[in-house]
Amino acid sequence: MHINELKLKDYRNYEGLTLQFQNRVNVILGENAQGKTNLMESIYVLALARSHRTPRDKELIRWDQPFARITGSFTNRNGPMEMELIFSKQGKKVKLNSIEKKRLSDYIGTCTIVMFAPEDLTIVKGSPQIRRRFLDIEMGQINSVYLYHLSQYYKVLKQRNQWLKELREKKRRADDAMLDVMTEQLTASGAEVLKRRFAFVAKLEEWARPIHYDISRGREELSIRYEPSVPVDSMMTVQNIRHVLDSEFQRVKEQEMRRGTTQIGPHRDDLAFYVNGRNMQTFGSQGQQRTTALSLKLAEIELIYQNTGEYPILLLDDVLSELDDYRQTHLLNSIKGKVQTFVTTTSVEGIDHRLLEEAAVFYVEEGTISRKE
């Protein structure tokens, strides 16, 4: 999978832009605050219909403009295709080969992306919310059924929280049957979400473990565990998980009505990374956390390939200079010749010459980009 051409209209600090890329390595060079990350973000947003930096889509529209548009021409194993995304006050609209898709789950996954940025260390050391988002984004790209159940889950969760709040504020009768109906809907989609998360985490571990072992030169064994907020495990069927969720919701019903919010379920779960048996969130050194994050990203590349038969596009935003030679070499060996890669940097000095050899270099200055020969 690779992107051949990108067009931006009023996206962040780009008024209008058309760029043709090389299908191996593209280096985006420029001083600070010129638009390097904005460019990487636009490719990410085009594929995933959301930014990795902000949940507020309107920030993506160039200041004082009514809308932003991103268009990309790609080649995948089925041939050429075009993706388009428009953000405006009315919301976002997505098109595949000029045909509008009403459901995002029919759009996301067409182009798969792996991004590696400095803030990815927070997957290891940050809050559970960041790890859940990591899971949801990676799984959503390769599993549209997961994306469907997840969006159902969040839709009902929102309604249920609203209902619980109203119950707490005594705007509803406490014996109202509506809560039970919502709980039933929540456990139905929640069980589907949980079952798939368990399966994905097992695969992620299978791929990340040997990579981590290699990068740490055989010193570190990585394990990844999904930590649910209810007593379920990876061996259970969807039906069993649903039963457990049901009885747990009965158990916490009073508490939920008192607090006015949903206390358990996949939106409260976590993911934990262990190296040689120690939890990396609390006991990992910076280096170990970085190796873990890198192993996860490299594992994702392979997982996407296993699931779709195609390598994703890799976006390396400001990370190469953060990696020591050994880690850089490992990264380059894993992607060389097969993954279209975008790299941002303020100076080509920090970039391995093997990468530069096959690269097209673009220079960014105040929202304009020119190709350097």
Ligand SMILES: Nc1ncnc2c1ncn2[C@@H]1O[C@H](COP(=O)(O)OP(=O)(O)OP(=O)(O)O)[C@@H](O)[C@H]1O
């Ligand atoms: N919606 C917007 N409209 C116009 N300009 C914006 C918008 N959002 C961000 N910018 C501007 O885009 C500029 C470039 O940001 P970007 O994050 O791409 O920088 P960068 O080149 O990656 O820099 P660094 O190397 O410091 O990370 C910033 O000066 C910012 O003010």
